[in-house]
Amino acid sequence: MSENDILVEVRDLKVHFPIKRGVLFDRVVGQVKAVDGVDLSIARGKTYGLVGESGCGKSTLGRALLQLTPPTAGEVSFDGVELTTLPPGKLRSMRRRMQMIFQDPMSSLDPRQNVESILTEGLQTHGIGTDRTDRRRIIGETLDAVGLPRWALSRYPHEFSGGQRQRIGIARALVLGPELIVADEPVSALDVSIQAQVVNLLDELQDSLGLTYLVIAHDLAVVRHISDTVGVMYLGALVEEAPSDRLYTEPLHPYTRALMSAVPVPDPDVEDRRERILLAGDLPSPANPPSGCRFHTRCPWAQPTRCADERPVLRDIGASRVACHFAEQIASGELRPHGVSAQIVRPEGEGDTPGVVSAPTEPGSYV
Amino acid sequence: MALLEVEDLSVTFARRGQRAVHAVDGVSFSVDAGEVVGLVGESGCGKSVTSLAIMGLLPKQPGLRVGGKAVFDGTDLLQLDDRSRRDIRGRDIAMIFQDPLSSLNPVIPIGLQVTEVLTRHRGMKGEAAAKEAAALLDRVGIPDPKRRLKEYPHQLSGGMRQRALIAMAVACQPRLLIADEPTTALDVTIQAQILELLKELVRDSGTALLMITHDLGVVAGMVDTVNVLYGGRVVETARRRPLFRQPRHPYTVGLLGSVPRLDAGRGEKLNPIAGSVRDLLPWPDGCAFAPRCARRIDECVGEPPELVHAHDGRSYRCVNPEPLPGMVPAPREEETA
Numbered sequence: 001m002s003e004n005d006i007l008v009e010v011r012d013l014k015v016h017f018p019i020k021r022g023v024l025f026d027r028v029v030g031q032v033k034a035v036d037g038v039d040l041s042i043a044r045g046k047t048y049g050l051v052g053e054s055g056c057g058k059s060t061l062g063r064a065l066l067q068l069t070p071p072t073a074g075e076v077s078f079d080g081v082e083l084t085t086l087p088p089g090k091l092r093s094m095r096r097r098m099q100m101i102f103q104d105p106m107s108s109l110d111p112r113q114n115v116e117s118i119l120t121e122g123l124q125t126h127g128i129g130t131d132r133t134d135r136r137r138i139i140g141e142t143l144d145a146v147g148l149p150r151w152a153l154s155r156y157p158h159e160f161s162g163g164q165r166q167r168i169g170i171a172r173a174l175v176l177g178p179e180l181i182v183a184d185e186p187v188s189a190l191d192v193s194i195q196a197q198v199v200n201l202l203d204e205l206q207d208s209l210g211l212t213y214l215v216i217a218h219d220l221a222v223v224r225h226i227s228d229t230v231g232v233m234y235l236g237a238l239v240e241e242a243p244s245d246r247l248y249t250e251p252l253h254p255y256t257r258a259l260m261s262a263v264p265v266p267d268p269d270v271e272d273r274r275e276r277i278l279l280a281g282d283l284p285s286p287a288n289p290p291s292g293c294r295f296h297t298r299c300p301w302a303q304p305t306r307c308a309d310e311r312p313v314l315r316d317i318g319a320s321r322v323a324c325h326f327a328e329q330i331a332s333g334e335l336r337p338h339g340v341s342a343q344i345v346r347p348e349g350e351g352d353t354p355g356v357v358s359a360p361t362e363p364g365s366y367v
Numbered sequence: 368m369a370l371l372e373v374e375d376l377s378v379t380f381a382r383r384g385q386r387a388v389h390a391v392d393g394v395s396f397s398v399d400a401g402e403v404v405g406l407v408g409e410s411g412c413g414k415s416v417t418s419l420a421i422m423g424l425l426p427k428q429p430g431l432r433v434g435g436k437a438v439f440d441g442t443d444l445l446q447l448d449d450r451s452r453r454d455i456r457g458r459d460i461a462m463i464f465q466d467p468l469s470s471l472n473p474v475i476p477i478g479l480q481v482t483e484v485l486t487r488h489r490g491m492k493g494e495a496a497a498k499e500a501a502a503l504l505d506r507v508g509i510p511d512p513k514r515r516l517k518e519y520p521h522q523l524s525g526g527m528r529q530r531a532l533i534a535m536a537v538a539c540q541p542r543l544l545i546a547d548e549p550t551t552a553l554d555v556t557i558q559a560q561i562l563e564l565l566k567e568l569v570r571d572s573g574t575a576l577l578m579i580t581h582d583l584g585v586v587a588g589m590v591d592t593v594n595v596l597y598g599g600r601v602v603e604t605a606r607r608r609p610l611f612r613q614p615r616h617p618y619t620v621g622l623l624g625s626v627p628r629l630d631a632g633r634g635e636k637l638n639p640i641a642g643s644v645r646d647l648l649p650w651p652d653g654c655a656f657a658p659r660c661a662r663r664i665d666e667c668v669g670e671p672p673e674l675v676h677a678h679d680g681r682s683y684r685c686v687n688p689e690p691l692p693g694m695v696p697a698p699r700e701e702e703t704a
């Protein structure tokens with residue numbers, strides 16, 4: 001297994017949902033461009049983290065990658081096999097190799113099925129295991145791997161705590177022996193102490209089974225913790241992609257900077273001296289995204305030229321890929337941030353708290 | 368004299384044929400005027416029930432028993448009748464909830480909901496109330512406030528709704544603001560906006576803030592005194608810096624070890640707490656955290672641990688706390704004051 005062994009490759013993936021109106025006859029009156037041209041590749045045995053705020057299209061991207069939501073355009077190749085054009089029967093057998101973990105285990109597990117039945121269903125569908133005893137052996141090994149006791153088999157999902165339910169969800173994905181696991185917000189429904197248990201479990205499983213993960217989450221700290229590469233999405237497109245450490249020390253896209261500076265860190269010393277970049281306003285509607293760079297309406301570094309008219313493409317800067325026309329100038333400090341009709345207007349000279357819209361003085365001082 | 372002094376507050380839900388649930392079990396803490404106090408804990412630790420009990424907002428049902436005291440500015444809130452409590456609520460103490468959509472009335476325009484507070488507590492009417500409402504919305508950073516007054520909650524984004532709710536809460540310049548997970552439903556960039564707004568309101572108006580949250584990052588950024596709750600009890604109370612630098616209670620240590628940090632490297636192992644919270648039990652058989660605790664000793668079982676007041680003004684409920692490594696650097700002035 002080499003370093004550059006690519007398991008999943010996504011090229012120019014688009015998922016558009018029609019907006020329909022009308023009583024008798026549906027008219028398509030617009031498109032929600034949930035995912036609008038994403039390129040990414042995931043190396044075998046590595047973790048790709050996808051972050052972004054709600055509505056940025058990260059979950060849709062994950063689902064489209066597994067062909068759970070049919071993509072509008074683009075290509076997804078998994079271990080060299082093109083999935084978008086694969087006939088349904090073949091796709092079904094491919095699904096054994098790529099599984100999903102959902103956010104809320106309570107709603108993704110059938111309340112009327114006991115754990116054994118949940119875990120056996122997939123094995124039967126894919127014809128894994130020769131007989132019942134063989135399947136039991138596989139299920140037993142999986143339970144051990146996710147840290148559930150054997151007596152769990154005869155219990156139902158509601159009898160477990162949130163953390164254990166998520167372990168059942170992981171076991172359900174794992175029992176088929178997949179290579180790729182798409183985890184959509186795997187820990188966000190859990191309490192912090194349980195979150196850490198599940199994050200560690202995912203880490204251990206990757207080490208022992210050589211799994212490849214696509215982890216979708218809104219929590220930057222979680223994503224940074226488990227990912228090798230992180231992609232940041234904004235309104236349906238990647239704005240930056242970088243190795244996880246680099247993204248954190250040297251975020252290049254203005255949106256990444258704002259996102260990083262907004263994440264609270266459980267350390268008062270850090271919290272007191274960090275500078276915040278507060279974004280003005282809310283996320284624009286993906287049905288009617290801004291022209292040019294989608295972030296230009298909220299960007300403190302937006303320039304009168306190019307930003308509003310020309311959509312930036314991802315380009316390589318060092319080890320990162322950034323979709324910003326002025327990334328270098330912003331990184332070097334040549335461009336200074338300006339106020340973007342900031343929502344909280346404070347009289348001048350009042351208080352010495354971090355400014356509402358301010359640039360960090362040097363790269364790497366975001367936290 | 369503290370603005371709010373909660374003493375030995377307990378809330379029990381009993382249902383016939385079922386074991387009583389001790390949601391809050393002897394919680395004591397205080398909030399000084401202008402101070403930001405945090406109640407931190409995971410789901411089911413009793414933090415929300417504590418705030419609802421203080422506000423008298425728990426659903427009146429047969430099995431509900433509220434004990435202890437919550438003295439606000441000399442009056443025990445728990446002893447008040449409904450009428451005088453309503454006078455205080457909204458005027459002296461206001462509350463912000465987690466989900467703004469379910470705390471706003473969906474069929475009444477925002478403006479009417481804001482002016483309702485003004486009419487009820489400040490006796491303002493008509494034009495004057497509308498004008499004040501617009502000024503309030505403007506103050507919390509809602510653009511084009513005059514037009515927003517006529518809009519319904521569903522027409523606003525999540526962040527805007529939370530701002531509207533904050534506007535209603537601060538309409539009467541309350542002396543105490545209780546915020547129950549005010550940013551949990553919001554995206555991180557919007558959360559940063561709302562936290563900044565809350566900080567600003569506290570700084571400008573001298574309102575005390577009781578911040579209820581599960582997010583240690585939020586606590587680290589804005590709280591003066593932190594109360595960590597577990598199983599319906601306060602297990603540790605400390606000023607912000609000492610708590611994060613040198614947690615004493617094993618649960619606090621576990622919580623801090625569980626949170627992935629943005630400034631930590633990839634692959635650094637988290638140190639989660641084993642097991643999970645099972646039940647809201649009273650603490651008759653010793654420490655409720657003992658079954659999950661890494662520092663458990665024989666003394667943990669039996670008597671519930673007493674609150675230990677340490678020399679540096681902090682307190683914890685543990686018989687075998689995390690030791691202090693040698694001499695601890697003296698906390699800074701502002702923290703001990």
